Amino acid sequence: MRNNVIELKNFSIGLPKQMKYATNKEITTGICKQTVEEAFLTKDGFRGDGVADLRNHGGSDRAVCLYPYEHYLFWEKEFNRTLSPSTFGENLTVTNMLEGSVNLGDVYLLGEAVVQVSQGRVPCSTITKRTGHPLLLKMMIKTGFTGYLFRVLEEGVVRKDSKFTLLEPSTKQVSILYANEVYFHKTKDIEGIQRVLDVPELAQEWQEFLEKRLHKLITH
Template identity: 55%
Template structure:
C-alpha cells in the first residue's frame, strides 16, 4: 500500500481556552487543512509553535501522525476528534511508528525530509481534544507520531505522494524508541538509540542524561 497524505495542515499559535481549563494558553496545536504550502528548513510557511523550547526547530520542522490511530482513539473516547488533533502537519496512511525508522529519508511533494525522533506528547493534546486520557494513552501505546528535519525545501500539496528514498540501515523504529524512552530504565537500549547519527540532538541530550543517571545507580 502506498504512503498517502490524508490531511495537510498548518496553523499559527493562538490563544486557546477550553471548558475545564483554569486559564487560557497560547498554542500552535490547532491547525487547518491547506491545499498547498511551502516547506522550509524551519517548517511550513504559515505554521509555527508557541513553546519553542519543547517544540519546533530544524530537527522538529515537520510533524507526522498516522491516520490509522484516529479510529482507535475515537472508539476509546466515544467521539470524533478534530482535524490534526495531535498538532501534526501531515496526517498520513501506511506510515505507522513500527514501520518508520530514525534516519529514514522521504520525498514528500518536492521536499526531502528525514525522520529524527518520536513526538514527545504534552498536556496540550488533552486540553485541545478535551480528553483527560489521550496523553496517557499515546505514551502507553507509543502511538505518538514523529518528527522530521528538512533536507531539501520544497512545495507539498494535499495530493502529494510520499516516497521512501532511503531506509536507514539501523532500522530503529519510532515505536521501539518510544518504548525505550518512556520506560526510562534500559541504558544499553538508550545507548543504541543515541548512537544513531540522524537522531535529533534534543533526544541525544535527553538520553545522555538518563544514561548517566542509570549508570550511577547500577
C-alpha cells in the same frame, strides 16, 4: 508495511493563537491547525506554520509533525467520538506510516521536499486540553501512538495531493515505537538506550537527554 502506498489524508498548518478550554481558560498554542492546499517547506518548517512553546516544540529537528491516520480510528473507538482533522496538531496525517514501521533516520520525498525522521513526538498536555480527555496524554505514551517528527534536508513545495515516498531507509533499523519504549518506559535499559543513541540522525535534544540518562546509569 513499508511497501504499501502512503496516502496523505490531511495537510495542515497554522500559527499560534488563543484556544479556550475547560471553563473559561485560555492558552496560546499552535495546535489548532487548518487544512491547506499547499505550503512551502523550509528547514524550520512550513511557511505559515508555527509553535507557541519554542522550548518544547519546533526547531530544525522538529520541523514537520506527522500523525498516523490509523490511530484516529483507534482513539475514536476508545473515546466514542469523531475527531476533527489534525486533532493532534500534526502537519501531516497519513496512512501506512505507523510508529512500528518507520525508523529513525529514514529519508522521504515529500512533494518537492526531502525530509528525515528525527525523533518520536513527546506529547504535551495541550492535547488533553484541546480534546477535553484527561487520559489521552497518558494513553498516547502508554501505547506509543505519539506520532513523530522530521528535519528538512531539502526545501520545497508540498501540496495536499503530494506523493510521500521512502527514498532511503535507515541502516540502523530503530523504529519510532522502539525509541518511544526506551524514552518513556524502559528508562534503565542501558542496551536499549545505546541502540537509540547509535542512530546518528537522532535529534540533538533526544541525544543529549539519553546521554545524560545513560551516564547516570553507568556511573551510579
